[in-house]
Amino acid sequence: MDFTYDDEQDALRDAVRGLLTKAYGDFEQRRQTSKQDPGFSEKTWTQMAEMGLLGLPFAEDDGGVGAGPVEIAIVCHELGRVVAPEPYLHAVVLAGGLVAACGSAEQRGELLGSLAAGERLLAFAHDEPGSRWAPEATAVSATEDGGSWALTGTKEPVVQGARAETLVVSARLPDGGTGLFVVDGEACERTGYPTYDGGRAAKVVLDATAATPLGEPGRDLTASIATILDLGRIMAGNQALGAMEVALAQTTAYLKSRKQFGVPLSTFQALTFRAADMYVSLELATSVVQWATMVIETGDPVALHDAAARAGLQVSRAGRHVGQEAIQLHGGIGMTAEYAVGTYTSVLTMLEHLLGDGTHHLAALAGRVGEHEDLDPLAMT
Numbered sequence: 001m002d003f004t005y006d007d008e009q010d011a012l013r014d015a016v017r018g019l020l021t022k023a024y025g026d027f028e029q030r031r032q033t034s035k036q037d038p039g040f041s042e043k044t045w046t047q048m049a050e051m052g053l054l055g056l057p058f059a060e061d062d063g064g065v066g067a068g069p070v071e072i073a074i075v076c077h078e079l080g081r082v083v084a085p086e087p088y089l090h091a092v093v094l095a096g097g098l099v100a101a102c103g104s105a106e107q108r109g110e111l112l113g114s115l116a117a118g119e120r121l122l123a124f125a126h127d128e129p130g131s132r133w134a135p136e137a138t139a140v141s142a143t144e145d146g147g148s149w150a151l152t153g154t155k156e157p158v159v160q161g162a163r164a165e166t167l168v169v170s171a172r173l174p175d176g177g178t179g180l181f182v183v184d185g186e187a188c189e190r191t192g193y194p195t196y197d198g199g200r201a202a203k204v205v206l207d208a209t210a211a212t213p214l215g216e217p218g219r220d221l222t223a224s225i226a227t228i229l230d231l232g233r234i235m236a237g238n239q240a241l242g243a244m245e246v247a248l249a250q251t252t253a254y255l256k257s258r259k260q261f262g263v264p265l266s267t268f269q270a271l272t273f274r275a276a277d278m279y280v281s282l283e284l285a286t287s288v289v290q291w292a293t294m295v296i297e298t299g300d301p302v303a304l305h306d307a308a309a310r311a312g313l314q315v316s317r318a319g320r321h322v323g324q325e326a327i328q329l330h331g332g333i334g335m336t337a338e339y340a341v342g343t344y345t346s347v348l349t350m351l352e353h354l355l356g357d358g359t360h361h362l363a364a365l366a367g368r369v370g371e372h373e374d375l376d377p378l379a380m381t
Contacts, residue, residue, distance in 0.1 A: 056072055
């Protein structure tokens with residue numbers, strides 16, 4: 001596999017980095033933006049739309065650009081470098097990805113076209129109290145009466161659920177399975193709140209709320225949801241790579257500049273070894289995530305599920321290691337809200353728990369050990 005970018009991908013990375021550095025290169029700007037609702041910059045979101053980033057994954061017939069997974073990964077990586085609070089992963093990769101995969105031609109044109117133009121924010125309402133990371137919906141049910149559909153139940157947390165104009169909601173179908181529905185944000189009860197990483201989420205209560213089936217009515221879309229969740233895990237991994245790179249760079253810069261007993265901290269061997277271990281963790285995670293990103297292009301959902309679990313496990317371990325070491329090696333200032341490294345660790349923690357933590361991915365991989373042939377180490381000699 002070739003992990004190097006071509007000229008167009010280099011140009012895309014430079015353009016996205018230039019836009020986001022201008023918006024959040026000053027960490028204080030990120031702090032001030034996340035303090036106010038909706039927790040991200042509407043101006044930056046509009047600029048991303050004008051650059052074509054919000055329509056990057058979607059077909060040109062649906063108002064998008066038709067780019068591949070590597071280009072989407074580049075955007076996610078750059079968002080992670082400045083811990084940008086814009087909901088690209090949730091609105092474009094997850095909610096938009098489901099509309100692109102399951103929606104009718106009319107729905108794709110309407111929803112994806114306005115999403116790509118920055119005129120409509122989508123939110124994926126899937127998580128339910130008491131359940132985590134499964135592709136099935138259980139607490140929210142769908143009913144059908146004379147061709148009209150309605151949803152009842154609670155979704156929480158829904159990232160940017162209070163700000164989004166349109167929700168893509170998963171629900172248990174009358175005949176079994178999980179379907180997807182388009183719900184007007186104003187039609188349901190929404191209670192928004194800030195999250196620990198500076199983002200926003202909401203509790204969404206549906207009470208016989210009118211909904212429009214996404215694609216063919218009554219169709220079980222559990223497999224499609226599982227595939228998009230796996231895609232989201234890999235893109236979240238790319239976002240985490242960007243955050244880890246900067247956290248490591250800030251830590252090594254601090255060790256070189258901060259003096260103790262008249263000499264820089266970097267002259268103490270024990271501290272440089274810890275920084276070197278952070279670098280190893282980052283490199284391991286980078287290799288797995290880049291490989292998983294390439295697997296997406298195969299279009300094989302089984303291979304994608306396996307790659308997402310491997311990438312998720314490695315990113316979980318690396319994110320914890322890099323984030324926690326960054327705070328400890330910065331000493332007391334690593335704990336302050338005014339210093340960026342603590343926010344980077346908060347975002348890494350959020351990304352770890354967003355679509356499945358290390359324990360979840362390890363259990364998934366362990367459950368498939370029996371699918372492999374027995375290996376006799378003595379026979380290898």
